[in-house]
Amino acid sequence: MPGKSHPAGDGVSLLKVVSRHPDETFRIGRRIGEHLEGGDVVALIGELGTGKTCIAQGIARGIGVPDEYTITSPTFTLINEYRGRLVLYHFDLYRLNGIRDMEDMGYEEYFFGDGVTVIEWAEKIEDILPEGTLFIYLTYIDENEREIRIPERGQRAVALSNLLK
Amino acid sequence: MLVLGIETSCDETAAAVLRDGRLIPASNVVASQADLHSEYGGVVPEIASRKHMETIIPVICRALRGAGVSLRDIEGIAVTRGPGLVGSLLVGLSVAKAIAFALDIPFVGVNHLEGHVASVFLGDSSPDFPFVALVVSGGHTNIYLANGFQDFRVLGQTKDDAAGEAFDKAAKLLNIGYPGGVVIDRLARGGKKDWIQFPRAMKESMDFSFSGLKTSLLKCIKKRGYPFHERDLPDVAASYQEAIVDVLVEKTLRAAQMFSIKKVVVCGGVAANGRLRERFREEADSRGIDVYIPPALFCTDNAAMVAVVGEDILKRGFRDTFDINAVSRWPLDTLRGYS
Numbered sequence: 001m002p003g004k005s006h007p008a009g010d011g012v013s014l015l016k017v018v019s020r021h022p023d024e025t026f027r028i029g030r031r032i033g034e035h036l037e038g039g040d041v042v043a044l045i046g047e048l049g050t051g052k053t054c055i056a057q058g059i060a061r062g063i064g065v066p067d068e069y070t071i072t073s074p075t076f077t078l079i080n081e082y083r084g085r086l087v088l089y090h091f092d093l094y095r096l097n098g099i100r101d102m103e104d105m106g107y108e109e110y111f112f113g114d115g116v117t118v119i120e121w122a123e124k125i126e127d128i129l130p131e132g133t134l135f136i137y138l139t140y141i142d143e144n145e146r147e148i149r150i151p152e153r154g155q156r157a158v159a160l161s162n163l164l165k
Numbered sequence: 166m167l168v169l170g171i172e173t174s175c176d177e178t179a180a181a182v183l184r185d186g187r188l189i190p191a192s193n194v195v196a197s198q199a200d201l202h203s204e205y206g207g208v209v210p211e212i213a214s215r216k217h218m219e220t221i222i223p224v225i226c227r228a229l230r231g232a233g234v235s236l237r238d239i240e241g242i243a244v245t246r247g248p249g250l251v252g253s254l255l256v257g258l259s260v261a262k263a264i265a266f267a268l269d270i271p272f273v274g275v276n277h278l279e280g281h282v283a284s285v286f287l288g289d290s291s292p293d294f295p296f297v298a299l300v301v302s303g304g305h306t307n308i309y310l311a312n313g314f315q316d317f318r319v320l321g322q323t324k325d326d327a328a329g330e331a332f333d334k335a336a337k338l339l340n341i342g343y344p345g346g347v348v349i350d351r352l353a354r355g356g357k358k359d360w361i362q363f364p365r366a367m368k369e370s371m372d373f374s375f376s377g378l379k380t381s382l383l384k385c386i387k388k389r390g391y392p393f394h395e396r397d398l399p400d401v402a403a404s405y406q407e408a409i410v411d412v413l414v415e416k417t418l419r420a421a422q423m424f425s426i427k428k429v430v431v432c433g434g435v436a437a438n439g440r441l442r443e444r445f446r447e448e449a450d451s452r453g454i455d456v457y458i459p460p461a462l463f464c465t466d467n468a469a470m471v472a473v474v475g476e477d478i479l480k481r482g483f484r485d486t487f488d489i490n491a492v493s494r495w496p497l498d499t500l501r502g503y504s
Contacts, residue, residue: 022377048334049383053325073326073376075334076175077493078250115250129248143384 014161018141025138028148028164032136033062034148038114040156041130043122046074052120053145055136056090057157059118063088074120079096079110087115093124095105100130118141154162167232167480169239169264170472171225173257174249174277175304176221179468182232182239183476188287194230194469196220216254221260228468233457239270241484243475246274248304248494255490260371262487268320272486275474277466279496281432282311283477286471292428292457297421300497301413302433303329303346307312307375308420308499310443311426312478315500319419321371328409329435331375335405340400349402350438356403371416371423382487414448421454429456437460437461457497 002156019025024038032055037040044052052141057071066086074080074092078161083086089110096102102125109119121128132155139147172179182192229236231490244261258274265272282298285291296311297320300306306328308321326334329346333490336345341352363381365375382405386392393420413435421429431445442458448457463470 047339049380051375057325070322070324072323073330075330076302076327077248079493081494140383140387 005128006087012152013149014152014157015148017148019051019146019148021144022051025051025054025146025148026058026061029058029129030062031058031098031164032134032160033059033116035115036063036086038116039112039132040116041111041133042116042118042125043129043133044120044138045116045123045135046146047140049142051148052138052139053092056118056120057115057139060084060088060090063116066087084158087113089117091117091119091122093119093121096121099125099128131160134160166232166394166476166480167238168243168476169222169225169228170278170468171242171244171257171472172277172466172468172471173217173221173253173259174245174247175253175466177466178217178224178454178468179255180221180225180228181467181472182228182234183469183472184232184434186473186476188472189232190309192228193467193469193503194226194231195461195465196226212248214256217253218297218361219257221256225260230423236264237268239264239268241270241479242272243275243472243479244272245277245280245471246489247277247495249277249491249493251491251493254493258489259490263288266487271479272484273475273478275478276306276495276500277470277471277499278305278495279317279474279500280470281313282309282317282430282497283473284432284459284467285430285457286473287463287469288457290457291449292430292455295426296428296457297424298428298430299394299417299436300431300433301328301415301431301435303327305433306375306413306435308371308417310420310426314474317497317500319496319498320424321373321416323373323375325374325376325381327405328375328413329433331378331409332435334354334379335355338379338382338386339393339398339401341402346436349406350440351409352397352399353406353440354398354425355372356401358403358407360397360400361404363404365408365412367412368432368447370432371415371420373412375409377392378405386463397454406440410438410444412442414444417445418448418452418454423454430453431456431458432452434465436464463468 065082080090134156137149168183179195306323310318331347
């Protein structure tokens with residue numbers, strides 16, 4: 001049932017860091033979130049347990065979603081919506097079958113709106129991701145360590161990875 | 166008063182009829198989509214809303230037939246308005262509005278989580294407010310102080326994954342089928358509960374975290390480099406289940422003790438888990454707390470629980486207007502209390 005998997009990502013890496021703890025993954029997410037702008041789409045790609053929800057939680061705080069809102073996994077709810085400096089749509093496509101399911105959900109309103117869209121399991125809908133999508137690959141190294149990688153792909157990747165260095 | 170309940174928030178299309186606050190048992194109809202979803206290893210939302218559309222009218226008709234009443238006899242409608250998948254919720258909500266408009270009767274939108282708490286009133290014995298309630302399902306893991314209908318305070322909630330999700334993702338990692346909770350419950354019987362020491366997260370807090378547990382299982386599998394042998398699966402399942410059950414029981418009972426409340430309600434889909442029911446009964450008993458767990462049939466999504474809440478709202482003279490919409494997120498502590 002899962003779509004194409006890209007554990008290592010593709011193309012040249014603009015940024016490659018090793019996170020040694022979920023807290024560090026969260027902080028990297030927060031820094032990314034601080035630099036995101038309206039209309040940005042972030043694709044999180046990695047296996048179960050590599051920290052997708054964790055980095056998404058950081059991104060949410062970086063966007064300014066107040067601490068009283070708990071950022072939980074949207075696996076069952078599919079989309080969670082939060083309000084910070086910008087509106088954040090947190091997608092989790094774990095249960096999704098493919099692109100046709102997305103079309104029925106009216107995904108264009110989210111992807112091409114004024115908010116920020118963060119998508120877990122984005123590889124399942126790769127063909128409909130907007131051109132400027134920022135790809136973040138998370139890979140399991142060991143118990144605590146994860147590789148976080150931004151490939152040279154999409155218009156936002158260069159600008160954002162420079163800001164993160 | 167005859168109230169028709171309708172529920173379409175996620176996996177199940179359901180309808181039920183309540184007469185004067187009591188469920189007419191033969192009217193409780195739940196058309197599950199679990200069979201449809203099992204081949205995909207999870208709930209497939211597009212299929213969900215389309216299936217709801219196909220099944221909602223037959224399900225309502227069957228509920229009415231079971232109740233031995235006709236649609237014209239219905240005096241009020243209760244329908245799940247959220248939280249849930251908006252596309253799925255809209256199917257039930259639209260049908261409820263249409264029937265209410267056609268029959269010129271009131272309808273109310275009900276919070277699905279409050280429905281789960283109210284499912285305790287469908288059992289043989291039920292507590293009076295106030296009580297502490299654990300709502301535990303695929304999408305939720307929350308502890309509430311329930312002071313009355315529409316009057317809830319959140320005492321604890323998950324910081325990442327819900328308990329039901331932890332079951333499903335483990336079943337996926339172990340490649341043992343769907344729905345994960347049911348499969349693990351069955352496998353775990355006879356398994357050694359301490360075969361693997363899984364972590365129990367956030368011991369000091371009333372909040373939950375199940376993400377680390379899932380990762381811990383993943384770590385186990387990676388370390389071995391090959392899948393578990395079939396004969397070991399009962400032990401893995403029992404150990405994993407015990408880690409989830411432990412924290413659910415401990416935090417809920419501790420919350421009750423903290424607020425000096427002697428009554429605990431356990432509800433939601435995961436409350437159908439055999440080991441969870443057993444452990445709650447044992448532990449609550451030893452601490453002098455009464456525990457109320459609805460029959461498994463009312464733990465999973467159903468429309469009878471929605472009708473229980475709706476009837477209470479209708480009896481107080483409230484009704485919703487036709488412009489209400491489905492809501493994907495609707496925390497229980499934001500409901501307006503009556504007091």
